[in-house]
Amino acid sequence: MNNEPSNENKIRLETIDLSVFYGQNPGVKNVSLQIFDKQVTAFIGPSGCGKTTFLRALNRMHDLTRGARVTGKALIDGTDIYDPKIDPVTIRRKIGMVFQKPTPFPTMSIYDNVVAGLKLVGIKNKSLLDEVCERSLRQSALWEEVKDRLKTPGGSLSGGQQQRLSIARALAVEPEVLLMDEPTSSLDPQSTNRIEELIGELKHQVTIIIVTHNMQQASRVSDNTAFFYIGNLIEFNKTTKIFTNPDQKRTEEYITGQFG
Amino acid sequence: MSKYLQAELIRLKKRFYEYCALVEEDVRNAVRSVYENDKELAMQVIEKDNDIDRLEIEIEEECLKLLALYQPVAIDLRFIISMLKINSDLERIGDLAVNIAERSVRIIELDQKNPVFDFTLMCERSLLMVKNSIDALIELDEKKAEAVMEADEEIDELHKNVFKKVGDALKDKPNSFEILSQYLTISRALERIGDHATNIAEDVVYMINGTIVRHQG
Structure with a gap:
């Protein structure tokens, strides 16, 4: 196994010997x-390889x-997210999905979709909510398309817009890390392209982890890849x-389509 | 998807190896035409150049198609990129074989004995470099590729000697300028063939282990 650090950047999230069990069976080892x-x-790999299981372990x-059951450690800025004293809701504010x-x-x-997370924690200040709503929708590149119809239902948007709305909602609580579980697999190529561009813009503000089945997507949007x-x-x-x-033969075999 | 790409790659490889064999044969025949004063053989080399040019374009188009349609990665990507680069080196080697054949025709027309030197060794060495670079490619043999890169210095040295000898001979026999210039051109072509064989060997190393070894000497 090769765990070469990517560069000099600061480590935001770290796992140490993290395993996830379903009953007796380890899904991630x-x-x-x-x-x-x-x-x-x-995160790439064939179906059932544990990539989504691992991702989900990162925000409890x-x-x-x-x-x-999860064993081992997952640290955000050095704090163990599985520490029993820590409220999972706090973790999920830091690590959105x-x-x-x-x-x-x-x-x-x-x-209301965008500010749902803030309302949940009791924030009622209208001007603050307005500000967060606009900022989040701008960050998720949806503002221009919806600014004149903020009161219409979220369900009235197209699939691609709905996904950007979901991203806006995740961003509204100002997470440090954004976990994305195959965020474009139900979208058409144009909407996929929008989300990929968005990932490129957002990474200047948040740390992003994306699980994808689409290897070209991984190669287009990511700085580091885990197989x-x-x-x-x-x-x-x-x-x-x-x-x-790649350093590992199995990685090469997988990405060139020899198995999986 | 990958099954189709692999099938396409096998087809491309087969075609490419045929192309390699054609170029290698051309160099061999061009050199032989000089040795054996065989004008007919030289003419064959000149005529066959069109086939090489056509194959070069076909292979390039094939590589571009595979890149566009399959977005290959890792070894598949390195293979196609190397094919593209080696393809143009082979075409250049083909052109140089034509240069040699043209000089050969002129030498036969001049009907003069080579007054200065024997360049059997240089012919042998550059032919061997071409052969070994192609073998290294087909067998994915890194050691063989490295041997080609090392051999390049010897050819360069041999060419320098030829240059010097031609210079000296010109002082003695200024009227032998034309025949000497034919041989000098041949020597230069052989030296360039060695350079292209070296490029091929470098691309073979890249294909095998992903390391770019150019400009390290």
């Missing part, structure tokens, strides 16, 4: 990985899965290295 600040890290999503399918609250207005196979981290390297001359 002893993964040690460093996620660098304000860079995009892509497995707390909600019956029979799931965008899912495969857009997840707007369909009947809730665009505006997972049967629950193991096989190789973690700079994306340019992975896609031109």
Whole structure:
């Protein structure tokens, strides 16, 4: 296994021997990985390789899965996110998530969708909410398209717009890290392109981790790539290295389509 | 998807190897035409150049198509990029073989004995470099590729000697200028062939392990 650090950037998130079990079965085995600040890290690998399981472990999503158990450490800025004293809600504010399918609250207005996270923690100041709504929609490159209809339901937007709305909602609480689980797999090429451009812009502000089935997407958007196979981290390297001359034979076999 | 790319790559490889064989044969025949005063053989080399040019374009188009359609990565990407580069080196080698053949025709027309030197060794060495660079490519043999790179110095040295000998001979026999210039051109072409064989060997190393070894000497 190769865990070459990508560069001199600060480490934002780090796992040490992190394993995720479903019952007795490990879905992810002893993964040690460093996620660098304000860079995009892509997780690739065949279905069932553990990439999404690992991603979900990074903001304690497995707390909600019956029979799931996480061992090892996951640190954000040196603090263990699995520390029993830490509230998972606090963690999820720091580490936001965008899912495969857009997840707007369909009947809730665009505006309310964006500020839902803030309202949840009791923020009611109208001018603050307005400000956050506009900032988040601008960050997610949706503002120009929806600024005149903020009161219409989130469900009225197109698939690509809904996904950008989901991103705006995740950004509204100012996360440090954004986890994206196949964020474009249900979108058409044009919407996919918008999201990929957005990732390129957002990485200057947040640290992004993206799980993708689309290897070209990983090569287009990420700075570093981690290749997972049967629950193991096989190789973690700079994306340019992975896609031109990977260190591990299995990585090469996978990305050139010889298995998976 | 990958199954189709792999099938395409196998097809490209087969075509490419045929092209390599054609170029290698051209160099061999061009050199032989000089040795054996064989005008017919020289003419064959000159005529065959069109085939080489056509193949060069076909292979380039094929590589560009694979890049556009399959977005290959890792070894597949390195393979296609190397093919593209080696392709143009081979075409240049083909052109140099034509240069040699043209000089050969002129030498036969002049009907004069080579007054200065024997460049059997130089012919052998550059032919061997071409052969070994192509073998290294087909067998993906890094050691063989490295041997080609090392051999380049010897050819350069041999060419320098020829240059010096021609200079000296010109002082003695100024009226032998034309025949000497034919041989000098041949020597220069052989030296350039060695350079292109070296380029091929460098690309073979890149294809095998991803290291760019140019400009390290």
